[in-house]
Amino acid sequence: MQTKDINEQIKWAQINKDVLSSMENPRMAYWVAVAVCVAMIACAAAAVGYVYTTGQGVLDLYWPEMWGLFIATFIFWIGMSHSGTLLSAILHIVHADWRKPIYRFAEAMTTFSLMTAGLFPIIHLGRMWNLYWVLPYVSDRGIWPNFRSPLAWDCFAIFTYLTSSALFLFIGMIPDLAICRDNAKGWRKKLYTVLSLGWAGTDRQWRHFRKTYLLMACFLIPLAVSVHSIVSSDFAMSIMPGWHVTSFPPYFVAGALYSGCAAIITLFIILRYFFRFEEYMTIPILEKTCKLTFVIAMAWSYLNLIEFAATWYGHDAAAKEVLWDKFTGPFSPYFWAMLFFGSVLPFALAFEKLRRHLPTMFVVSLLLNVGMWLERWMIVSPTLSLSYHPFAWKVVWPSMVQWAVVFGSFGWFGLLFLVFVKVFPSVSMYEVKEMVYHRRRAHEEDQAKIFHRRTSDPQPAIDTPSA
Amino acid sequence: MSKHRIMGLFSDFEQAFAAIADIRANKIHGVSVDDVTLKSPIEHPEIEEVLGERPAHVPKFTLMGALFGLTFGFLFLASAQATFLVQPQGGKPVVPLPSNFVLTYELLILFGVAFTVISFFIGAGMGRKRDTLYSEMVSLDQVGVLLEVDESKAQALKDLFKEHKVVEIREEVAR
Incomplete structure (x- = not known):
């Protein structure tokens, strides 16, 4: 049974070889996945084309259900983006070195989730060619965005998060791009030469790199929390029943981390198979990710219960009615499914035998994300269908056109991700080398004396690491 | 007197560290540790023990x-x-x-x-043209120690590198 996070005896040259060859020779399943993603995008493109040639009416986004699946899925993708950069930054700061083989693809996931999320408000606008109207610029119309609206805050927060996450991903990748540059040929060499910016691994570069990466990580943690808090403000700052809840910001952040962690498990298993990364994406690292997901799942479940309790004891009749309707009304099958996938199913992550079984974890992680997607839908639609006034009560089910766009968004995300992992190293070579180097040194006798002693043990003669 | 740029490639960090420690201990008169540039495939914060604290603003x-x-x-x-x-x-x-x-x-x-x-x-001086003495082995698994010294000190430096089991020495006349 594999018990170590990484094989400490692996040669550095082997790390380079394994990761670089993964970019050239993926399994056939990779190309099948690319074809599936392209087909899904074609589905969404056909749906959007149908909307723009026929008219917005075919979307069935009628009053009172004006937001529909688009906004629910927008929140889902924003949430999905959270774990990558946030967990990478937190684990970097606390020196959890098991993040090193998996953080690169998790950060890429963040960037592509945000790019996917951004599509929904644009499509939802209706006239997407007027998108630039939402930007704060001086115009002859004298119209500015309403800065008091959380929707305008969203725009700022997501732009900041996308920019910072993309920079964090790029900066962390520079030493690896230099490795690619030194080993690639043809168009790849040209691309990596430009992107590696002349990296030569000098002490001056590493010194600046270390400080830059740490400072960016420090910025990204509060930024990630603020982004999903602001997304929750789209709801919590309104007076709609079921939305005006104080616990919404932490609830959204926990949900975001939860879906992101589940997605990391899914992509971990996929990449491990596609690129034969058994040496790097190891079962012990998967186990740690599963445990983390379980913790977050329990926090999310608790915040769910708090929300129910606050609504129940708050005695706001309309909010109580929406809550009761979620349990018993037309949306109840989806609501109970959300609770099952979100709060019951994660107990599978508590069992070691299941955690170490890849097919089970693959299915569980997908279902966890189904639960998280349902959560977003259950936030948006039940409230809109059962507002304060009886004349506004109407259950509107999403049209096939909406479903097609949502379906296609998964293909869009998948394609971006698959292209990324084919062009750029999805395992951080230099950080895996660091991990191997430091773990190997920790097992050396004199190092072990220093780093692996209990306070009750006699003090060794040397107190600092030797050369 | 012409200046020579000399880079020693070491198979592991410990040897490179020891070589720099010797330079710091003035084993070659007139060659300062301030002239040393370390090139490594991974980050080695512990190198500051011999290179001293260098600024990063x-x-x-x-x-x-x-x-x-x-x-x-x-x-x-x-x-x-x-x-x-x-x-x-x-x-x-x-x-x-x-x-x-x-x-x-x-x-x-x-x-x-x-x-x-x-x-x-x-x-970090990003975007500049790479050093002509750059070795691709530095991005793989070797550690480079680069110095610019007077011609008269070049042989002593190479001997010091050899003492620490240098794998390869590259040299050029500085322009």
Whole structure:
């Protein structure tokens, strides 16, 4: 049974070889996945084309259900983006070195989730060619965005998060791009030469790199929390029943981390198979990710219960009615499914035998994300269908056109991700080398004396690491 | 007297560390540890034990960026909101502080990150042409120690590298 996070005896040259060859020779399943993603995008493109040639009416986004699946899925993708950069930054700061083989693809996931999320408000606008109207610029119309609206805050927060996450991903990748540059040929060499910016691994570069990466990580943690808090403000700052809840910001952040962690498990298993990364994406690292997901799942479940309790004891009749309707009304099958996938199913992550079984974890992680997607839908639609006034009560089910766009968004995300992992190293070579180097040194006798002693043990003669 | 640029490639960090420690101990008279450039495939913060603390001004730029984001962000928003003077406000303040705090915070982070990245590019000398003595082995698994010394010291330096089991020595006359 594999018990170590990484094989400490692996040669550095082997790390380079394994990761670089993964970019050239993926399994056939990779190309099948690319074809599936392209087909899904074609589905969404056909749906959007149908909307723009026929008219917005075919979307069935009628009053009172004006937001529909688009906004629910927008929140889902924003949430999905959270774990990558946030967990990478937190684990970097606390020196959890098991993040090193998996953080690169998790950060890429963040960037592509945000790019996917951004599509929904644009499509939802209706006239997407007027998108630039939402930007704060001086115009002859004298119209500015309403800065008091959380929707305008969203725009700022997501732009900041996308920019910072993309920079964090790029900066962390520079030493690896230099490795690619030194080993690639043809168009790849040209691309990596430009992107590696002349990296030569000098002490001056590493010194600046270390400080830059740490400072960016420090910025990204509060930024990630603020982004999903602001997304929750789209709801919590309104007076709609079921939305005006104080616990919404932490609830959204926990949900975001939860879906992101589940997605990391899914992509971990996929990449491990596609690129034969058994040496790097190891079962012990998967186990740690599963445990983390379980913790977050329990926090999310608790915040769910708090929300129910606050609504129940708050005695706001309309909010109580929406809550009761979620349990018993037309949306109840989806609501109970959300609770099952979100709060019951994660107990599978508590069992070691299941955690170490890849097919089970693959299915569980997908279902966890189904639960998280349902959560977003259950936030948006039940409230809109059962507002304060009886004349506004109407259950509107999403049209096939909406479903097609949502379906296609998964293909869009998948394609971006698959292209990324084919062009750029999805395992951080230099950080895996660091991990191997430091773990190997920790097992050396004199190092072990220093780093692996209990306070009750006699003090060794040397107190600092030797050369 | 011409200057020579000499790079020794070592198979592991410990040997390179020991070679630099010898240079620091003045084993070759007139060759200073300040002239040493270490090239390595991974980060070795412990090299500062022999190289000494060398400056990296990234945090100062980060602070500047954050302060710029804070002030520029607030002023930018407030100046945009000032155009609301010609629009009906409905009794609400022209410059709403609660929402501006949120937006200013985002801009603080945006500019903090941007300045941090710019300072990294400048401070680390990114974008410059690579050294002619660059070896691809440095991005693989070897550690390079590069110095520029007088011609008279070149042989002594090479001998010192050999003492520490150098794998390869590259040399060129400095221009």
